[in-house]
Amino acid sequence: MQCEPYDQSFVDAVRAGGPDANGQPAERAVSDGAGNPCRSCLRDIARGEAMLVLAARPFPVPQPYAETGPIFLHAESCTPWRGDGVPPVLETSPDYLVKGYGADDRIRYGTGAIVAANRIAAEVAARLARDDVAYVDLRSARNNCFLTRVRGSADIG
Template sequence: MKYQSYDQDFVRSIRAGGPDANGMPAERAFSDGEGKPCRCCLKNIPEGDAMLILAARPFEALHPYAESGPVFLCEADCTPWNDDGLPPILTTSPDYLVKAYGADDRIIYGTGAITAQGNIDGYANTLFARDDVAYIDVRSARNNCFLTRTIRDAAP
């Protein structure tokens, strides 16, 4: 499975002053170094670094399941996450909300579970064993903020 950075067209637009999911420009702030995960590099934004706070909706179309919420981005360009394994933003809390979606972008009921940090990959692999699972979102178990999406590995 592969964890994904937020859509790069959206990230570039936000950094250039474009509107967020609520039609507003991002707010600029400085990270205190705690709990400010960038949805591009999938790392915590270091203390003192400029960051953007914005509303994001990780779905292309509006529909009842298209959740939106606050996210952070490094203000400066950062390298989008493209590594194997668990990204750093999924190693800072004891647990996360993991839930599966179908190809229709609807939550697959019964899949959402608060999952221990060390079992995210295991639970995701269990969900990906189902034919109806198109992708899995990982969210904060405390604040329900979207962190990252994971997709199946390409077939060999």
């Protein structure tokens, strides 16, 4: 399973003062160390570190299924997540919201579910095995905030 960090061009633009998905500059804050996952490195932002709070829409264009919501980023550059397996942002909660989307960026009904953290890889693989699912979004089960996206093969190796 290869989780994707948030689009780097968007991350760089927002860090440089550019607008978020709502056309506003990101808010600057200091992490309290709990529940502030960076959508670039896919790790929690440590207590005392500067962070950005902003609106993000992880879809190419606005449309009815293109959800916009809050995300956090390290205020300073961090190394975007690369690698197989479950990133740290998916190891801090007992469960997550999993949803499959088609190549048209529209949700595929029947793919949404709250999934136990230890079942994430298997549940993502099951959705990616469907012919009508191009990618799976993982979100907070408590606040519905976008965390990461997984595309491609159902291989969870």
